Amino acid sequence: MKKAFIPLLVVATAMFAYAPILIAQAKFESTMFLLQKIMYFHVPSWFAMFTAIGLSALGGVWFIFKNDKRGDWLAVAAAEVAVMFGVMGLTTGPLWAYKAWGVAWQWDAKLTIAFLLELTFISYLLLRKYGGPGSDKLSAAVALFGLATVPFVYYAVNIWRTIHPANTVVPSLQPGMREAFWFSVAAFLLLMSLLISQRARLERMRSQLDELYLAEDE
Amino acid sequence: MAKRVLAFLFVTAISMATLFAQQPQAPARDQYIPIDQLPPSEQMPSAPFVVAAYSAVWIVAMLYLFSIWRRIGKVEQDMQVLARRQKDASR
Numbered sequence: 001m002k003k004a005f006i007p008l009l010v011v012a013t014a015m016f017a018y019a020p021i022l023i024a025q026a027k028f029e030s031t032m033f034l035l036q037k038i039m040y041f042h043v044p045s046w047f048a049m050f051t052a053i054g055l056s057a058l059g060g061v062w063f064i065f066k067n068d069k070r071g072d073w074l075a076v077a078a079a080e081v082a083v084m085f086g087v088m089g090l091t092t093g094p095l096w097a098y099k100a101w102g103v104a105w106q107w108d109a110k111l112t113i114a115f116l117l118e119l120t121f122i123s124y125l126l127l128r129k130y131g132g133p134g135s136d137k138l139s140a141a142v143a144l145f146g147l148a149t150v151p152f153v154y155y156a157v158n159i160w161r162t163i164h165p166a167n168t169v170v171p172s173l174q175p176g177m178r179e180a181f182w183f184s185v186a187a188f189l190l191l192m193s194l195l196i197s198q199r200a201r202l203e204r205m206r207s208q209l210d211e212l213y214l215a216e217d218e
Numbered sequence: 219m220a221k222r223v224l225a226f227l228f229v230t231a232i233s234m235a236t237l238f239a240q241q242p243q244a245p246a247r248d249q250y251i252p253i254d255q256l257p258p259s260e261q262m263p264s265a266p267f268v269v270a271a272y273s274a275v276w277i278v279a280m281l282y283l284f285s286i287w288r289r290i291g292k293v294e295q296d297m298q299v300l301a302r303r304q305k306d307a308s309r
């Protein structure tokens with residue numbers, strides 16, 4: 001992954017540069033016109049966040065049951081990347097809402113649970129930073145709770161009365177819109193993989209540094 | 219007695235405040251006005267929101283990537299310092 005990182009980063013950058021062109025060429029939605037094009041970056045950012053949360057929980061489980069440090073590195077890296085994609089989702093969404101709804105934020109079920117999910121992973125990172133010994137296993141449990149929250153975020157529009165657009169928007173995308181959307185999703189998932197790999201590398205190096213300090217003390 | 223006077227004054231003050239707080243309302247529109255017929259000051263263009271959303275994604279991703287690289291650089295520096303110190307100690 002280390003050797004492939006730079007070429008893949010170039011590919012991801014090219015995809016992010018080309019995505020707006022593809023999105024600009026995509027058909028306009030009949031009610032929101034240009035504003036709807038925020039969806040091409042907003043929804044993929046949540047897809048990337050949910051995937052990162054899945055990886056964080058997977059890494060946590062791997063670490064708890066196999067006691068393998070690599071699982072912990074993956075868990076921490078994916079949790080931090082999930083927070084970053086959450087910031088993207090929580091920034092692009094209100095920009096769309098300000099024009100579409102007339103207000104940037106509504107405390108409706110979908111938005112509130114999404115915000116709580118972001119707070120869950122911020123608390124994960126705080127726990128890792130200030131939790132002391134044992135926080136690695138405790139944070140794995142937090143990641144699992146975060147993963148359990150994901151379906152509530154996704155299906156909130158089906159369970160509660162919310163003003164957020166329904167989940168049927170993506171499956172009902174017309175040809176000409178669909179390609180641009182899935183291209184964006186691919187770009188976001190590639191970026192997510194690259195960021196997790198770099199962040200996990202940082203965690204591995206920190207672990208090596210700790211071992212070196214311990215060896216020096218002995 | 220004093221309590222009653224105070225209560226009366228309090229209720230009167232609240233009532234007056236409510237009365238003055240009610241602003242004269244604009245007459246309600248009796249029909250729908252298409253957005254393109256609104257004056258330019260009341261129209262909100264979409265383009266700045268779309269550009270802001272795309273820029274936000276780029277900026278957040280870039281800042282995060284640079285923060286990872288900066289932290290990696292710091293750990294590498296610490297490792298080099300440690301390696302140098304161990305080398306000096308072994309002499």
